[in-house]
Amino acid sequence: MKKIRVSVPVATIWTSPESVRSIDAQAIADQPDMVAWLKTMTREETIALCGEKRLQSQVLFGDEILIDEVKGPWAKICVPTQYSTKDKRGYPGWMPLGQSVESEMATDCQQIKVQSNVATFYDLQKQPIFDLSFGTFLPLLEESEDEVKVDSPIGPGFMYKKDILMPVQQHLHTGFEIVKNAEKFIDLPYLWSGMSAYGYDCSGFSFSMLRAGGYLIPRDADDQALQGEEITLQSALPGDLLFFAYEKGKGYVHHVGIYYGDGKMIHSPTPGKIVSITVLKGSKYEEELCAIRRYWKG
Structure with missing residues (x-):
């Protein structure tokens, strides 16, 4: 059955077509x-993506989108794999129509998962096409000693086994395994609405680490804080999600981090910062902590 799928490594979802600035041309190209x-962006221009609310989310190669409206080169879409109270069908926004394709990509095969931060996707002649982000899932067609043949929205291609996890290697992650994946991105600059190894926002980071571990959770921090198993700080374990709210924990949920253990969390803090490990005690986060949720099993 044909579905509309993302045909580029990372498609950025914008608030509206008018949200795009001239400096964003490379993000909205048919091959971003x-x-x-x-x-290319200055620190101030990167921070403005958040301050001016230009972006909504991102979606990875092969993921399905639903198109509600087409306006010139733009499509109003939602993303079924990204739950949101903004739209019960999936996270909404606008993306360039040229970054998607109608595809009959196999759905009855087991999937490989990109485990390297980025991994090259090759065509059938073994020529590199582009690099895929950590957390990309594609159907497995065949395997040999060092490589796999996978299906994709733009047709079959090859990847090296060193960059992926085979279906037999995948399982529901423990909290420690979630943290281990998160550590791969220490020092990665924050990106508002980011959902890839090129940059995460706070809830994009928690969403992506949990999805890579086999758990599909809501996209935004405020929605994430309402689901999962409620946990006390005394009972928190690595891999649990910590949520923070304005007004000393009584207001709107504005941040999420992954509990690291020993009173620390690993998180993508805010525009202009990097993925880092933060000690809670004595920080602003200590008084803003409002909820802890566990999504992982085992």
């Missing part, structure tokens, strides 16, 4: 260049 886009 995330590295060049992020490198």
Whole structure:
């Protein structure tokens, strides 16, 4: 059955077509260049993505989208894998129509998962097409000693086994395994609405680490804080999600981190910062802590 799927490594979801600035041209191209886009922006321009609420989310290669409306080169969409109270069908926003394709990608196969921070996807002639982000899932077609043949929205291709996890290697992660994946991104610059190895926002980081571990949770921090198993701070274990609210924990939930153990959390803090490990005691987060939720099993 044909579905509309993302045909680029990372598609950025915008608040509206008018949200795009001239400096964002490389992000909205039919073949976006995330590295060049992020490198081109100044620190102030990167922070403005948040301050001016230009972005909503991102979605990875092969993920399904639903299109509600087409306006020129733009599509109003929602993302079924990203639960949100903004739209019960999935996270809403606008993305370039050219970054998606109608696809009959196999759905009855087991999936590989990209485990390296980024991994090259090759065509059938073994020529590199582009790099895929950690947490990308694709159907497995065949395997050999060092590589796999996978299906994709743009047709079959090859990847090296060193960059992926085979279906037999995948399982529901423990909290420690969630933290171990999170550690791979220490020092990665924050990106508002980011959902890839090129940059995460706070809830994009928790969503992506949990999804890589086999758990599909809501996209935004305030929605994440309402689900999962409620945990006390005394009972918190690595891999639990910590939520923080304005007004000393009584207001709107504005941040989420992953409990690291020993009174610390690993998180993507805020625009202009990097993924880091923070001691809770004595920090602003200590008085803003409002909820702890456990999604992982085992």
